Amino acid sequence: MSIVALVAKWAIPVILFTVTLYAFIRRVNVYEAFIEGAHEGFGTAIKTIPFLVAMFVAISVFRASGAMELFTKLISPVTSLFGIPAEVIPLGIMRPLSGGGALGITAELIKTFGPDSFIGRLASTLQGSTDTTFFVLTLYFGSVGVTRYRYSVISGLSADITGFIASVIVCNIVFR
Amino acid sequence: MVNLIWVSMLIIGITVAAINGNIEVVTTAALSGAQTAVDFALGLIAIMAFWLGIMKVAEEAGVIRLISRLVKPLTSFLFPSVPKDHPAMGAIIMNLSANVLGLGNAATPMGLIAMKELQKLNRYSPNTASDAMCTFLALNTSCITLIPATIIGIRIKTGSANPTEIVGTTIFATACSMIVAILADRILRRVFSYRRWR
Numbered sequence: 001m002s003i004v005a006l007v008a009k010w011a012i013p014v015i016l017f018t019v020t021l022y023a024f025i026r027r028v029n030v031y032e033a034f035i036e037g038a039h040e041g042f043g044t045a046i047k048t049i050p051f052l053v054a055m056f057v058a059i060s061v062f063r064a065s066g067a068m069e070l071f072t073k074l075i076s077p078v079t080s081l082f083g084i085p086a087e088v089i090p091l092g093i094m095r096p097l098s099g100g101g102a103l104g105i106t107a108e109l110i111k112t113f114g115p116d117s118f119i120g121r122l123a124s125t126l127q128g129s130t131d132t133t134f135f136v137l138t139l140y141f142g143s144v145g146v147t148r149y150r151y152s153v154i155s156g157l158s159a160d161i162t163g164f165i166a167s168v169i170v171c172n173i174v175f176r
Numbered sequence: 177m178v179n180l181i182w183v184s185m186l187i188i189g190i191t192v193a194a195i196n197g198n199i200e201v202v203t204t205a206a207l208s209g210a211q212t213a214v215d216f217a218l219g220l221i222a223i224m225a226f227w228l229g230i231m232k233v234a235e236e237a238g239v240i241r242l243i244s245r246l247v248k249p250l251t252s253f254l255f256p257s258v259p260k261d262h263p264a265m266g267a268i269i270m271n272l273s274a275n276v277l278g279l280g281n282a283a284t285p286m287g288l289i290a291m292k293e294l295q296k297l298n299r300y301s302p303n304t305a306s307d308a309m310c311t312f313l314a315l316n317t318s319c320i321t322l323i324p325a326t327i328i329g330i331r332i333k334t335g336s337a338n339p340t341e342i343v344g345t346t347i348f349a350t351a352c353s354m355i356v357a358i359l360a361d362r363i364l365r366r367v368f369s370y371r372r373w374r
Contacts, residue, residue: 008277008278008279008323008325011273011274011277011279011282012279012282015230016230019230019233019234019237020233022237022239023233023234023236026237026238028233028236028237033229033232033235033236034230034233035229036229037228037229037230037231037232037233037235038225038226038228038229038232039225039228040224040228041221041222041224041226041228041229042221042224042225044224044228044288045217045218045220045221046221048217048220049213049214052213052216053209053210053213054182055182056212056213057186057205057206057209057210058182058185058186058189058209059185059209060205060206060209061185061189061190061193061205061206061209062186062189063189064189064193064201064204064205065188065189065190065192065193065196065198065201065202065205066192066193066196066198067185067188067189067191067193100212103326106330110330110331110334111334114334115330115331115334115335115336115339116336116337116338120331120336121342121345124327124331124342124346125342125345125346125349127324127326127327128321128324128327128342128346128349128350129346129349129350129353130353131316131318131319132317134181136313136317137178137313139284139288140287140288140291140309140313140316141291141305141309141313143288143292144291144292144294145295145302145303146302146303146304146309147178147303148303148304149177149178149305150177150310150368151310151361151365151367151368152305152309152313152314153177153178153181154360154364155310155314155357155360155361155364156313156314156318156357158356158357158360159314159317159353159354159356159357159360160317160318160353162352162353162356162357163318163349163350163352163353166348166349166352167345167346167349170345170348170349174344174345175345
């Protein structure tokens, strides 16, 4: 763990140092190359705006209207059959849609139940082992103008569902 | 698919708001959602400009090609449609490594660079995802996380006796989801072959 944390801390400074020095030795005009690359940054970021606006508007309306709560209530009888605590269901549904929203729920659960409670540990594991799939797809595809995602929504969501179920199972084994 | 999801979220959201008698939240929620999206994109300009600059330097020095060559055995298995020492591979590997280390700020620009390179190789129409893009995003969203930094931070703040005890369970769960993502991608690639999808 400490080695991994050390790598994470040093990775970017080391990359910056090595790349610039190596490029300089290889007689690349480092400054000009940097400017040329950075120039594209603006365009790429701006290009994602329509895609992100579309996705965030839909998610925001879905959440604020109470539709997400309703959805959670509808599926919780099914999920409780599999030993999934009802408290973490909103987190499971929010996770692929909104990173900030999911983090809010996780923080709330940890505060309410305590970080070392079963719910607290499960919520922590869930947060770390699933991803904001819709957001990532919207951002990445949006940056190159792709509007037809083909099967990537299905593969992304199946990975999230697996991460969710695997978290519940492993937490039940380790922390119960 | 996205079309359907998007329309259903909006229609269901507006309907539920109307039934609950708080239709006024729809307008505020829609506008605040748009605002969040634009704020995010504007914040992205800074890190994108920085990392694209560094990546251009790395590319001209031949570093990206070198990395692509080093990880050839793994990537040629996962991305059969991408030429072996294409710069896309270098960007993909750097994106996944940054994800594994929990370096979100570096991961996103690398990922967008990878998408740009993959788009150059897209043999289909430019608005349709290529096989390699789907594989890349499946890996990206399911990737193993060794340091769930944010969550450890929250646990420390809330006074956990052992903030890092969830690292093991997290690694196990992400390993499962990564395996499923790779398998699902392999299977779906056959099912949704491009000709049929049209």
